[in-house]
Amino acid sequence: MSAQEIIRIANELAAKGIAPSTAMVKARLSQPVPMAELLKALSQWKQQPQPTEPSAATTPAVAKPEMAADAANLQLLSVQLNRLEQKVDRLTALLLQRQPD
Numbered sequence: 001m002s003a004q005e006i007i008r009i010a011n012e013l014a015a016k017g018i019a020p021s022t023a024m025v026k027a028r029l030s031q032p033v034p035m036a037e038l039l040k041a042l043s044q045w046k047q048q049p050q051p052t053e054p055s056a057a058t059t060p061a062v063a064k065p066e067m068a069a070d071a072a073n074l075q076l077l078s079v080q081l082n083r084l085e086q087k088v089d090r091l092t093a094l095l096l097q098r099q100p101d
Contacts, residue, residue, distance in 0.1 A: 006041035
């Protein structure tokens with residue numbers, strides 16, 4: 001089920017014009033997935049993406065600028081999330097090094 005969810009999320013992001021990254025997909029998962037499984041499914045998707053195009057009838061023309069702004073904000077938040085995750089990993093590693101055996 002989780003591989004299907006990863007593919008679905010990647011397709012949704014691609015349909016919005018956003019390149020699916022590991023962090024973006026991971027943030028949208030309904031439950032935690034092992035990183036190896038996430039990387040494998042996303043790699044498979046990147047080799048054979050199945051983007052779904054939103055139809056013009058279901059997407060109002062007025063919402064398109066807002067969607068572009070939302071996509072830009074989402075991309076910025078994703079970058080910030082990645083930086084914070086890296087900082088947490090570094091701090092955790094430092095704390096583990098300082099703990100007496």
